Amino acid sequence: AQKITQTQPGMFVQEKEAVTLDCTYDTSDPSYGLFWYKQPSSGEMIFLIYQGSYDQQNATEGRYSLNFQKARKSANLVISASQLGDSAMYFCAMIGPGTASKLTFGTGTRLQVTL
Amino acid sequence: GAGVSQSPSNKVTEKGKDVELRCDPISGHTALYWYRQSLGQGLEFLIYFQGNSAPDKSGLPSDRFSAERTGGSVSTLTIQRTQQEDSAVYLCASSLRSSLYEQYFGPGTRLTVT
Numbered sequence: 393a394q395k396i397t398q399t400q401p402g403m404f405v406q407e408k409e410a411v412t413l414d415c416t417y418d419t420s421d422p423s424y425g426l427f428w429y430k431q432p433s434s435g436e437m438i439f440l441i442y443q444g445s446y447d448q449q450n451a452t453e454g455r456y457s458l459n460f461q462k463a464r465k466s467a468n469l470v471i472s473a474s475q476l477g478d479s480a481m482y483f484c485a486m487i488g489p490g491t492a493s494k495l496t497f498g499t500g501t502r503l504q505v506t507l
Numbered sequence: 508g509a510g511v512s513q514s515p516s517n518k519v520t521e522k523g524k525d526v527e528l529r530c531d532p533i534s535g536h537t538a539l540y541w542y543r544q545s546l547g548q549g550l551e552f553l554i555y556f557q558g559n560s561a562p563d564k565s566g567l568p569s570d571r572f573s574a575e576r577t578g579g580s581v582s583t584l585t586i587q588r589t590q591q592e593d594s595a596v597y598l599c600a601s602s603l604r605s606s607l608y609e610q611y612f613g614p615g616t617r618l619t620v621t
Contacts, residue, residue: 429612434614435596435615436613437550437612439610483549483550485550495540495542496552497550498549500549
């Protein structure tokens with residue numbers, strides 16, 4: 393079975409600073425994908441970034457980067473130059489061939505960006 | 508192009524009534540998923556459709572829950588004899604294909620059972 397663990401229920405960061413949101417995972421599948429989603433107060437789930445288990449490089453998408461440490465089974469999200477609009481819930485999720493393609497989500501981290 | 512759409516956006520129903528929630532995926536996406544998000548919780552997988560294959564119903568919490576997908580496009584999630592614990596946001600997602608592709612989510616339907 394797959395499992396995602398997000399140990400930070402809430403995080404604060406000052407505007408323009410960088411912040412790291414932690415995510416660890418557990419799976420026995422050698423092939424899997426890791427995702428981060430943002431959920432603002434409006435409720436929609438917004439796809440941010442994806443990392444495949446065989447990707448050699450860490451994924452980056454604009455101000456988002458994924459710090460993928462395969463041996464440690466961690467996939468932390470780094471947001472650089474935080475903006476007030478980054479305040480939201482952030483969910484780490486994974487998918488694998490052994491799970492019939494359904495996403496397994498962590499419990500989320502609420503990020504609050506302050507002035 | 509249009510994203511995933513869901514209707515209604517909000518639904519209040521009395522305990523014991525049946526409800527139907529609708530999802531219209533992104534055009535061309537063959538995979539469709541239903542998830543449930545209870546207050547303050549992460550998302551819980553319910554059911555998955557891929558093309559013409561038999562759906563994966565492994566996440567449905569009880570036989571009161573069912574879903575169908577007509578013509579490989581629109582999907583309807585039905586909850587019979589609703590209970591208060593069914594109150595949650597029901598999210599639909601679609602992806603280009605199954606497996607290691609990002610899923611795009613709709614805005615969700617907030618269901619409240621009184």
